[in-house]
Protein backbone atom coordinates (compact mmCIF):
# COMPACT_ATOMS: atom_id res chain seq x y z
CA UNK A 154 0.00 0.00 0.00
CA UNK A 155 1.26 3.51 -0.85
CA UNK A 156 0.24 6.66 0.96
CA UNK A 157 -3.00 7.86 -0.71
CA UNK A 158 -2.88 10.69 -3.24
CA UNK A 159 -5.72 13.10 -3.94
CA UNK A 160 -7.45 13.25 -7.30
CA UNK A 161 -10.18 15.22 -9.02
CA UNK A 162 -12.44 13.51 -11.55
CA UNK A 163 -13.04 16.08 -14.28
CA UNK A 164 -13.79 16.34 -17.96
CA UNK A 165 -12.76 18.49 -20.89
CA UNK A 166 -15.89 18.79 -23.10
CA UNK A 167 -16.60 15.15 -22.26
CA UNK A 168 -13.02 13.79 -22.43
CA UNK A 169 -12.86 11.87 -19.15
CA UNK A 170 -9.93 13.11 -17.07
CA UNK A 171 -8.46 12.30 -13.66
CA UNK A 172 -6.23 15.06 -12.31
CA UNK A 173 -3.94 13.37 -9.76
CA UNK A 174 -1.95 15.35 -7.18
CA UNK A 175 1.47 13.70 -7.02
CA UNK A 176 3.24 16.82 -5.77
CA UNK A 177 5.77 16.24 -2.98
CA UNK A 178 5.98 12.53 -3.78
CA UNK A 179 8.84 10.46 -5.16
CA UNK A 180 6.62 7.74 -6.61
CA UNK A 181 4.53 7.76 -9.78
CA UNK A 182 1.23 6.18 -10.79
CA UNK A 183 1.73 2.61 -11.93
CA UNK A 184 0.25 1.32 -15.17
CA UNK A 185 -1.63 -1.29 -13.10
CA UNK A 186 -3.18 1.45 -10.95
CA UNK A 187 -4.24 3.36 -14.07
CA UNK A 188 -5.81 0.26 -15.62
CA UNK A 189 -7.62 -0.52 -12.34
CA UNK A 190 -9.04 3.02 -12.08
CA UNK A 191 -10.12 2.90 -15.73
CA UNK A 192 -11.87 -0.42 -15.16
CA UNK A 193 -14.09 1.03 -12.41
CA UNK A 194 -17.13 2.73 -14.02
CA UNK A 195 -17.10 5.38 -11.28
CA UNK A 196 -13.53 6.44 -12.04
CA UNK A 197 -13.29 5.41 -15.71
CA UNK A 198 -11.08 7.93 -17.50
CA UNK A 199 -9.51 8.53 -20.88
CA UNK A 200 -6.38 10.13 -19.42
CA UNK A 201 -4.82 10.68 -16.02
CA UNK A 202 -2.99 14.02 -15.70
CA UNK A 203 -0.50 13.43 -12.88
CA UNK A 204 0.84 16.68 -11.41
CA UNK A 205 4.42 16.18 -10.21
CA UNK A 206 6.96 18.59 -8.74
CA UNK A 207 8.79 20.64 -11.40
CA UNK A 208 11.86 19.08 -13.03
CA UNK A 209 12.87 22.12 -15.08
CA UNK A 210 13.63 25.66 -13.91
CA UNK A 211 10.95 28.08 -15.06
CA UNK A 212 8.15 25.50 -15.02
CA UNK A 213 5.43 25.17 -12.39
CA UNK A 214 4.96 21.39 -12.58
CA UNK A 215 5.84 18.27 -14.55
CA UNK A 216 2.70 16.62 -15.94
CA UNK A 217 2.72 12.90 -16.65
CA UNK A 218 -0.09 11.82 -18.99
CA UNK A 219 -1.38 8.25 -18.77
CA UNK A 220 -3.94 6.71 -21.14
CA UNK A 221 -6.59 4.32 -19.84
CA UNK A 222 -4.58 1.36 -21.20
CA UNK A 223 -1.67 2.44 -18.98
CA UNK A 224 0.44 3.82 -21.84
CA UNK A 225 2.09 7.21 -21.57
CA UNK A 226 1.11 10.08 -23.88
CA UNK A 227 3.04 13.17 -24.80
CA UNK A 228 0.14 15.61 -24.97
CA UNK A 229 -3.43 15.97 -23.75
CA UNK A 230 -5.21 19.21 -24.57
CA UNK A 231 -8.47 18.56 -22.74
CA UNK A 232 -6.60 17.20 -19.74
CA UNK A 233 -4.32 20.22 -19.59
CA UNK A 234 -7.33 22.52 -19.31
CA UNK A 235 -8.58 20.38 -16.41
CA UNK A 236 -5.19 20.72 -14.67
CA UNK A 237 -5.28 24.51 -15.09
CA UNK A 238 -8.84 24.66 -13.75
CA UNK A 239 -7.97 22.56 -10.70
CA UNK A 240 -4.80 24.54 -9.89
CA UNK A 241 -6.48 27.92 -10.46
CA UNK A 242 -9.28 26.90 -8.06
CA UNK A 243 -6.65 25.94 -5.46
CA UNK A 244 -4.73 29.22 -5.72
CA UNK A 245 -5.21 32.66 -7.23
CA UNK A 246 -2.77 31.74 -9.98
CA UNK A 247 -4.21 31.85 -13.48
CA UNK A 248 -1.11 31.46 -15.69
CA UNK A 249 0.89 28.22 -15.73
CA UNK A 250 3.91 26.69 -17.43
CA UNK A 251 4.07 22.89 -17.51
CA UNK A 252 6.67 20.43 -18.72
CA UNK A 253 5.35 17.36 -20.54
CA UNK A 254 6.86 14.70 -22.79
CA UNK A 255 5.80 16.93 -25.71
CA UNK A 256 7.77 19.87 -24.26
CA UNK A 257 6.78 23.12 -22.53
CA UNK A 258 3.08 23.95 -22.38
CA UNK A 259 1.84 27.42 -21.37
CA UNK A 260 -1.76 27.92 -20.32
CA UNK A 261 -4.05 30.59 -18.88
CA UNK A 262 -7.48 30.62 -17.29
CA UNK A 263 -9.49 33.63 -18.49
CA UNK A 264 -11.92 35.72 -16.42
CA UNK A 265 -14.86 33.87 -18.06
CA UNK A 266 -13.46 30.51 -16.91
CA UNK A 267 -12.42 29.38 -20.37
CA UNK A 268 -8.86 28.13 -20.61
CA UNK A 269 -6.36 28.65 -23.41
CA UNK A 270 -3.48 26.21 -23.86
CA UNK A 271 -0.51 26.81 -26.14
CA UNK A 272 -0.14 23.31 -27.55
CA UNK A 273 3.15 24.24 -29.20
CA UNK A 274 4.10 23.90 -32.85
CA UNK A 275 2.71 21.08 -35.02
CA UNK A 276 5.18 18.79 -36.74
CA UNK A 277 4.53 17.40 -40.21
CA UNK A 278 7.70 15.58 -41.32
CA UNK A 279 7.16 11.83 -41.62
CA UNK A 280 9.92 11.13 -39.09
CA UNK A 281 8.29 13.46 -36.54
CA UNK A 282 4.80 11.92 -36.66
CA UNK A 283 6.40 9.26 -36.69
CA UNK A 284 5.72 7.09 -39.74
CA UNK A 285 7.50 3.83 -40.51
CA UNK A 286 8.37 4.92 -44.06
CA UNK A 287 9.07 8.17 -45.91
CA UNK A 288 6.19 10.25 -47.18
CA UNK A 289 7.22 13.56 -48.71
CA UNK A 290 3.72 15.05 -48.57
CA UNK A 291 2.04 14.30 -45.24
CA UNK A 292 -1.05 16.31 -46.19
CA UNK A 293 -2.32 13.03 -47.66
CA UNK A 294 -0.54 9.70 -47.19
CA UNK A 295 -1.27 6.32 -48.81
CA UNK A 296 -3.38 4.59 -46.18
CA UNK A 297 -6.93 3.27 -46.54
CA UNK A 298 -9.47 0.93 -44.98
CA UNK A 299 -12.39 -0.86 -46.60
CA UNK A 300 -12.71 -2.41 -50.09
CA UNK A 301 -9.58 -1.70 -52.13
CA UNK A 302 -11.64 -0.32 -55.03
CA UNK A 303 -14.00 1.65 -52.78
CA UNK A 304 -12.20 2.51 -49.54
CA UNK A 305 -14.31 3.76 -46.64
CA UNK A 306 -11.51 5.95 -45.29
CA UNK A 307 -8.39 6.93 -47.23
CA UNK A 308 -5.58 9.46 -47.81
CA UNK A 309 -5.35 10.88 -44.28
CA UNK A 310 -3.42 13.97 -43.31
CA UNK A 311 -0.93 13.20 -40.55
CA UNK A 312 0.45 15.58 -37.93
CA UNK A 313 2.11 15.50 -34.53
CA UNK A 314 1.03 17.70 -31.64
CA UNK A 315 3.69 15.96 -29.63
CA UNK A 316 1.54 12.86 -30.12
CA UNK A 317 0.71 11.19 -33.44
CA UNK A 318 -2.51 11.93 -35.32
CA UNK A 319 -4.10 10.79 -38.57
CA UNK A 320 -7.00 12.87 -39.88
CA UNK A 321 -9.34 11.20 -42.39
CA UNK A 322 -11.47 13.72 -44.31
CA UNK A 323 -15.07 12.62 -44.87
CA UNK A 324 -18.06 14.09 -46.71
CA UNK A 325 -20.79 12.33 -44.75
CA UNK A 326 -21.82 12.84 -41.12
CA UNK A 327 -18.99 11.69 -38.85
CA UNK A 328 -21.44 9.39 -37.06
CA UNK A 329 -22.05 7.39 -40.24
CA UNK A 330 -18.60 5.79 -40.13
CA UNK A 331 -17.84 2.61 -38.16
CA UNK A 332 -14.94 4.08 -36.19
CA UNK A 333 -15.32 1.34 -33.55
CA UNK A 334 -14.27 -1.11 -36.26
CA UNK A 335 -11.70 0.92 -38.18
CA UNK A 336 -10.18 2.79 -35.22
CA UNK A 337 -8.21 -0.06 -33.63
CA UNK A 338 -7.03 -1.34 -37.03
CA UNK A 339 -5.64 2.07 -37.90
CA UNK A 340 -4.34 2.88 -34.38
CA UNK A 341 -2.15 -0.22 -34.56
CA UNK A 342 -1.29 -0.07 -38.29
CA UNK A 343 2.43 -0.75 -38.91
CA UNK A 344 2.75 2.63 -40.64
CA UNK A 345 2.51 4.10 -37.10
CA UNK A 346 5.46 2.71 -35.08
CA UNK A 347 4.18 4.56 -31.98
CA UNK A 348 0.53 3.83 -32.83
CA UNK A 349 -1.69 6.86 -33.60
CA UNK A 350 -4.83 8.75 -32.69
CA UNK A 351 -7.35 8.29 -35.51
CA UNK A 352 -9.80 11.08 -36.33
CA UNK A 353 -12.52 11.43 -38.94
CA UNK A 354 -13.22 15.05 -39.79
CA UNK A 355 -16.09 16.64 -41.70
CA UNK A 356 -15.58 20.22 -42.88
CA UNK A 357 -18.86 22.08 -42.38
CA UNK A 358 -17.43 25.47 -43.38
CA UNK A 359 -14.03 27.12 -43.76
CA UNK A 360 -14.23 27.92 -40.03
CA UNK A 361 -16.01 24.86 -38.59
CA UNK A 362 -15.19 21.15 -38.33
CA UNK A 363 -16.97 18.16 -36.81
CA UNK A 364 -14.69 15.35 -35.60
CA UNK A 365 -14.77 11.93 -33.97
CA UNK A 366 -11.62 10.30 -32.59
CA UNK A 367 -10.47 6.81 -31.79
CA UNK A 368 -7.74 7.67 -29.31
CA UNK A 369 -4.44 5.84 -29.03
CA UNK A 370 -4.53 3.95 -25.75
CA UNK A 371 -8.07 5.00 -24.88
CA UNK A 372 -10.42 4.10 -27.74
CA UNK A 373 -13.51 6.10 -28.68
CA UNK A 374 -13.75 9.26 -26.59
CA UNK A 375 -16.30 12.07 -26.42
CA UNK A 376 -13.59 14.61 -27.21
CA UNK A 377 -9.87 14.84 -27.94
CA UNK A 378 -8.10 18.20 -27.71
CA UNK A 379 -4.86 17.33 -29.46
CA UNK A 380 -6.89 15.71 -32.25
CA UNK A 381 -8.85 18.94 -32.59
CA UNK A 382 -5.53 20.76 -32.95
CA UNK A 383 -4.23 18.22 -35.47
CA UNK A 384 -7.46 18.48 -37.49
CA UNK A 385 -7.31 22.28 -37.42
CA UNK A 386 -3.74 22.54 -38.71
CA UNK A 387 -4.37 19.79 -41.26
CA UNK A 388 -7.50 21.56 -42.49
CA UNK A 389 -5.53 24.77 -42.96
CA UNK A 390 -2.49 23.18 -44.62
CA UNK A 391 -4.72 21.31 -47.10
CA UNK A 392 -6.67 24.46 -47.96
CA UNK A 393 -9.93 23.16 -46.49
CA UNK A 394 -10.19 25.67 -43.64
CA UNK A 395 -8.86 28.95 -42.31
CA UNK A 396 -6.22 29.01 -39.56
CA UNK A 397 -8.78 29.67 -36.80
CA UNK A 398 -11.63 27.16 -36.57
CA UNK A 399 -14.30 25.96 -34.16
CA UNK A 400 -14.20 22.21 -33.67
CA UNK A 401 -17.31 20.33 -32.52
CA UNK A 402 -16.55 17.12 -30.60
CA UNK A 403 -18.80 14.02 -30.39
CA UNK A 404 -20.02 15.35 -27.02
CA UNK A 405 -21.30 18.47 -28.76
CA UNK A 406 -18.68 20.48 -26.88
CA UNK A 407 -16.70 23.04 -28.85
CA UNK A 408 -13.05 24.10 -28.94
CA UNK A 409 -11.60 27.13 -30.67
CA UNK A 410 -8.27 26.32 -32.30
CA UNK A 411 -6.01 29.10 -33.59
CA UNK A 412 -2.90 28.25 -35.60
CA UNK A 413 -0.99 31.47 -35.07
CA UNK A 414 1.40 33.12 -37.49
CA UNK A 415 4.25 32.11 -35.15
CA UNK A 416 3.24 28.47 -35.77
CA UNK A 417 1.95 27.94 -32.22
CA UNK A 418 -1.44 26.25 -31.87
CA UNK A 419 -3.72 27.77 -29.24
CA UNK A 420 -6.67 25.70 -28.01
CA UNK A 421 -9.42 27.38 -25.98
CA UNK A 422 -12.25 25.67 -24.16
CA UNK A 423 -13.83 24.81 -20.79
CA UNK A 424 -13.08 22.29 -18.05
CA UNK A 425 -15.57 20.71 -15.66
CA UNK A 426 -15.08 19.35 -12.11
CA UNK A 427 -17.03 16.24 -11.14
CA UNK A 428 -15.87 14.85 -7.75
CA UNK A 429 -12.84 14.44 -5.49
CA UNK A 430 -11.25 11.29 -4.14
CA UNK A 431 -8.10 9.61 -2.85
CA UNK A 432 -6.34 6.68 -4.46
CA UNK A 433 -3.34 4.39 -4.08
CA UNK A 434 -0.93 5.23 -6.94
CA UNK A 435 0.41 1.67 -6.81
CA UNK A 436 -2.83 -0.36 -6.84
CA UNK A 437 -5.54 2.05 -8.00
CA UNK A 438 -7.81 1.38 -5.02
CA UNK A 439 -9.74 4.57 -4.27
CA UNK A 440 -12.44 6.22 -2.20
CA UNK A 441 -14.43 9.42 -2.38
CA UNK A 442 -12.88 12.34 -0.52
CA UNK A 443 -14.32 12.61 2.99
CA UNK A 444 -16.27 15.78 2.16
CA UNK A 445 -17.63 14.06 -0.94
CA UNK A 446 -18.34 10.74 0.73
CA UNK A 447 -21.62 9.43 -0.56
Ligand SMILES: N[C@@H](CCC[C@H](N)C(=O)O)C(=O)O
Pocket residue numbers: 168199200220225226227228229230231232316317350368369370371374376377378379380
Ligand atom coordinates in the same frame (compact mmCIF):
# COMPACT_ATOMS: atom_id res chain seq x y z
N1 LIG B 1 -7.52 13.12 -25.09
C1 LIG B 1 -6.23 13.76 -25.24
C2 LIG B 1 -5.22 12.93 -26.03
C3 LIG B 1 -4.56 12.03 -25.07
C4 LIG B 1 -3.41 11.30 -25.59
C5 LIG B 1 -3.70 10.41 -26.78
N2 LIG B 1 -4.66 9.36 -26.44
C6 LIG B 1 -2.38 9.81 -27.16
O1 LIG B 1 -2.05 8.70 -26.68
O2 LIG B 1 -1.67 10.47 -27.92
C7 LIG B 1 -6.34 15.17 -25.74
O3 LIG B 1 -7.33 15.82 -25.34
O4 LIG B 1 -5.43 15.64 -26.43
